[in-house]
Amino acid sequence: MKASELETTEPREDELSKGAGELRRLASQLNIKENHLAQAQQIADIASWEYLIEEDELYCSEHLFTMFGLDPNRKIPMQQLFNLMHPDDYEEMDHKVEEAIHHGIDYHAEFRIYHGETKQLRYLKVRTEVIHEDRQPFKLVGAVRDITDQKIMELELKETNERLFHIFDHLKSGIWMRDFHSGSFIFASKGNEEIFQMTLREIYSDSSFWEKSVLPSHWEMVEEKQKLVEQGESIEHYYQIKAADGTVKWVYDQTIPWQNDDGEVTHTFGVMVDVTEEMEMQEKLKRLASHDPLTGLPNQQSLDRTLDQLCQNDDPFALLYVDLDRFNIISDSLGYQVGDETLIKVASILEDSLPDNGYAARLNGDDFLIILKDYPSKEMAFQTAERVIHRIEAPFTIQDFELHLTTSIGISFFPEDGSDKLTLVQNAHSALYQAKQQGKNTYCLYSFSKDISSYKKYILEKDMRKAIANEEFELYYQPQIDPHSGAVRSAEALIRWNHEEWGVVSPGDFIPLAEENHLIHHISDWVIRKVCSQLRDWRDRGLPLLPIAVNISPIRLMKKGLAPYIEEQLQLHDIPAKYLEMELTESSLLKNDVGVLATLEELRTLGVRVAIDDFGTGFASLNYLHVFRSDILKIDQVFIRNITKENQLDAAIVSSVIHLAKSLNMDIVAEGVEEHEQLEFLKEKECDLIQGYIYSKPVPAVAFEQIMRSGYMRPSKPKASQAPVQERRKHFRIEFPNSLKGSMAIVEVKGRRVDLGSSDILIENISAGGIKILSSLKLPTQSPMKFEFQFTLMGETFRLGGTPVWMNEAKWDTYHYGIEFTADEAEMERLSRTVNQVSVLTSTKNDIPETEFIYANPYDYLNKK
Numbered sequence: 001m002k003a004s005e006l007e008t009t010e011p012r013e014d015e016l017s018k019g020a021g022e023l024r025r026l027a028s029q030l031n032i033k034e035n036h037l038a039q040a041q042q043i044a045d046i047a048s049w050e051y052l053i054e055e056d057e058l059y060c061s062e063h064l065f066t067m068f069g070l071d072p073n074r075k076i077p078m079q080q081l082f083n084l085m086h087p088d089d090y091e092e093m094d095h096k097v098e099e100a101i102h103h104g105i106d107y108h109a110e111f112r113i114y115h116g117e118t119k120q121l122r123y124l125k126v127r128t129e130v131i132h133e134d135r136q137p138f139k140l141v142g143a144v145r146d147i148t149d150q151k152i153m154e155l156e157l158k159e160t161n162e163r164l165f166h167i168f169d170h171l172k173s174g175i176w177m178r179d180f181h182s183g184s185f186i187f188a189s190k191g192n193e194e195i196f197q198m199t200l201r202e203i204y205s206d207s208s209f210w211e212k213s214v215l216p217s218h219w220e221m222v223e224e225k226q227k228l229v230e231q232g233e234s235i236e237h238y239y240q241i242k243a244a245d246g247t248v249k250w251v252y253d254q255t256i257p258w259q260n261d262d263g264e265v266t267h268t269f270g271v272m273v274d275v276t277e278e279m280e281m282q283e284k285l286k287r288l289a290s291h292d293p294l295t296g297l298p299n300q301q302s303l304d305r306t307l308d309q310l311c312q313n314d315d316p317f318a319l320l321y322v323d324l325d326r327f328n329i330i331s332d333s334l335g336y337q338v339g340d341e342t343l344i345k346v347a348s349i350l351e352d353s354l355p356d357n358g359y360a361a362r363l364n365g366d367d368f369l370i371i372l373k374d375y376p377s378k379e380m381a382f383q384t385a386e387r388v389i390h391r392i393e394a395p396f397t398i399q400d401f402e403l404h405l406t407t408s409i410g411i412s413f414f415p416e417d418g419s420d421k422l423t424l425v426q427n428a429h430s431a432l433y434q435a436k437q438q439g440k441n442t443y444c445l446y447s448f449s450k451d452i453s454s455y456k457k458y459i460l461e462k463d464m465r466k467a468i469a470n471e472e473f474e475l476y477y478q479p480q481i482d483p484h485s486g487a488v489r490s491a492e493a494l495i496r497w498n499h500e501e502w503g504v505v506s507p508g509d510f511i512p513l514a515e516e517n518h519l520i521h522h523i524s525d526w527v528i529r530k531v532c533s534q535l536r537d538w539r540d541r542g543l544p545l546l547p548i549a550v551n552i553s554p555i556r557l558m559k560k561g562l563a564p565y566i567e568e569q570l571q572l573h574d575i576p577a578k579y580l581e582m583e584l585t586e587s588s589l590l591k592n593d594v595g596v597l598a599t600l601e602e603l604r605t606l607g608v609r610v611a612i613d614d615f616g617t618g619f620a621s622l623n624y625l626h627v628f629r630s631d632i633l634k635i636d637q638v639f640i641r642n643i644t645k646e647n648q649l650d651a652a653i654v655s656s657v658i659h660l661a662k663s664l665n666m667d668i669v670a671e672g673v674e675e676h677e678q679l680e681f682l683k684e685k686e687c688d689l690i691q692g693y694i695y696s697k698p699v700p701a702v703a704f705e706q707i708m709r710s711g712y713m714r715p716s717k718p719k720a721s722q723a724p725v726q727e728r729r730k731h732f733r734i735e736f737p738n739s740l741k742g743s744m745a746i747v748e749v750k751g752r753r754v755d756l757g758s759s760d761i762l763i764e765n766i767s768a769g770g771i772k773i774l775s776s777l778k779l780p781t782q783s784p785m786k787f788e789f790q791f792t793l794m795g796e797t798f799r800l801g802g803t804p805v806w807m808n809e810a811k812w813d814t815y816h817y818g819i820e821f822t823a824d825e826a827e828m829e830r831l832s833r834t835v836n837q838v839s840v841l842t843s844t845k846n847d848i849p850e851t852e853f854i855y856a857n858p859y860d861y862l863n864k865k
Helices: 003-009 013-044 062-068 078-083 087-103 148-170 191-196 200-205 209-213 216-230 276-290 300-313 327-334 336-353 378-393 421-437 452-470 507-516 520-540 554-558 562-573 586-590 593-606 623-628 637-641 648-663 676-684 701-710 825-843 858-864
Strands: 046-052 057-060 107-114 121-133 136-146 174-179 185-188 235-242 248-259 265-274 317-324 358-364 367-373 396-398 401-403 407-414 443-445 473-481 488-499 503-505 548-552 580-585 609-615 632-635 667-671 689-691 733-749 759-767 770-775 785-793 796-809 815-821
Touching: 046 062, 057 062, 062 136, 078 087, 087 107, 087 121, 087 136, 121 148, 174 191, 185 200, 191 200, 191 209, 191 265, 216 235, 216 248, 216 265, 248 276, 276 300, 300 358, 300 367, 300 421, 317 378, 317 421, 327 336, 336 358, 336 367, 336 378, 336 396, 367 378, 378 407, 378 443, 407 421, 421 443, 421 507, 452 488, 452 507, 452 520, 452 733, 473 520, 473 701, 488 507, 488 520, 488 689, 488 701, 507 520, 520 548, 520 554, 520 562, 520 580, 520 701, 548 554, 554 580, 554 593, 562 580, 562 593, 580 632, 593 609, 632 637, 632 648, 637 648, 637 667, 637 676, 648 667, 648 676, 733 770, 733 825, 759 785, 759 825, 759 858, 770 796, 770 858, 785 815, 785 825, 796 825
Parallel strands: 407 443, 488 548, 548 580, 580 609, 609 632, 632 667, 667 689
Antiparallel strands: 046 057, 046 136, 107 121, 121 136, 174 185, 174 265, 235 248, 248 265, 317 367, 317 407, 358 367, 396 401, 473 488, 473 689, 488 503, 733 759, 733 785, 759 770, 770 815, 785 796, 796 815
């Protein structure tokens, strides 16, 4: 090569200078990029490295030293990185690196190291690529990322999930999650296995198993709830399912919808709990709250709700108050266990005796209530009562004891007998009391639907408070006569009620009702006050005063303050105590010995004389006459009534009582003397005073004033039996040889039709215009009531309207009435034909066929009825 050529190929100075500048610029840019890369790696927590296989040299980015906790100023071999590796990851990572070096296999992996400075455990993720030259691995190039924070979060999340799954799988509840559209289960805890009696595999494989398990009777309600889930609402509900083994269960289900960003429900999840035991316990608690634990019948709480609802619905129903007669004897003598089993037996009898519309409940003790809803007629209530009485009356055995029970029942009706629960129950109990009074083992109505007597009691009880407030009562006086001289010695004050429908009502009709309704205190005090006031009035007008006897109810006797009240009235009216006598029934003495003795002693201190009334009708022993030291003994008319030559027993009893009282220095008063034979007997036995119709019936105060002025009375003369003048009728009448059985019913009151039962009557004579009857009922002759009379004569049954036009008192609380018919012309014509046929038979002394006569004593017959 020539020199000139060499010269031309050498670089010039300016070119060298320019090249050096370019190198500096490139170096600067590279440095900037390296810094940017280092910063980026630090921010991303990523480091890079490369390993030259042949040279066994490792080149690392600056951040890798930081990541591993190594000195960046020292060159590190590959083995030093492995020295920091977690022992459990060493073998796997060593194998991957060896595979890459020898076989050129790329790898990525996660491993742990202990930081070179802090010794903290760090989680790293590496990705390595093998670079080949001449088809042989030349070097490894990789990137490492510190994933410690992410890994810790994952581990914590995994641990949390594991804990949750552990909890879920050990809960009896079933936790679940479903795809909303497909219905398939994404997750189901083990609790679902127990609830549905299915394996989790079966649950996951059958997306419709839940729908199939819901009981058909509950599905409609469940389906309605699911519609709310579709709208994005959470739901809670209870329903029943049938598990795979056939078990029916109650479950609590809470379902929550999962919505995407568009508000569309994509998944549902929730919890299901088997609440069968809780629901059964709740049902038991409800039953215990509403049912009697002994008999299983509804209790008073349930009864109250039922009655309130029925009253609110305003539908008619009947209420039967059932009480076992003398049940306490069983409990006291045979023990409470026998008593409890007896109540269970009675409850069973009641349930078996109910019609389809019946309801029975236990109040307390041996008291039960029956409700009859939608009854077709009141006859159903009567039949139910009779069925209960009959079935309880049948003997049954409890613990080898053969028991004979009876029961009494009181009946009230809604709305006739009350518009609210309390009134109906009280009225049914009042009717029960009447049933007890009538001898037990029977039923009685509070209302007037069974017979006229029940109707009368109903009306009197209903109007009694108003009568007390308006002072509708009046005192009558019946004189007590010395039978030897005829002198009027004293009198008994007898209360009467002037009722607008029933006329003058005797105390026997309303005093028991007043006692039952706790009104007797007001009436007793009114009588005492009225007698004292009347005595003052008579004295002020110059009339000779006589002792007046006042009947005191046993209930009033038991109430404190009787003697102080009497003292107050005597002082107020300035009446000496000797003019006031207190008549106490024999049964009063049995109520409370200590209380009665204290009251009697107070009366005796005042100077008030005390009489024992109705002696012989109670169960007091003769010792009571000595202990109570009464001043007067009154022999009950039950014994006086039967004093005849033929009845030596009652005559002997009366003689003995008179002799006993005389020996105890007691005055004797005979009540209910009506016949001369009775009077002569009592005079012979030296009875002190006579009280009865033979001298005078009870009379108003004005009439009694005439007796007081006279001061003397003669017994009435014996009268031949004759028809009263009021009975005379324009039609020919037939006297029956014996009383004809009939019935009487009230059909109209104050222009209002009523549907009542009937009461027995005895017909003594008949004509085409009316009848003469005997009845145990005291009826008004001028009244807004209309009656119907039914009887059968020669096979012909008649139902004829009529009204009482006169009344005479007969024997033993019975009454004669003259009845004028008000029937239509056709019915009267039919009756006239039959009467004519009867007339022919009686005139020829032939029997009257197909006619029911009563051959017993008519007064006994009616009193027994």
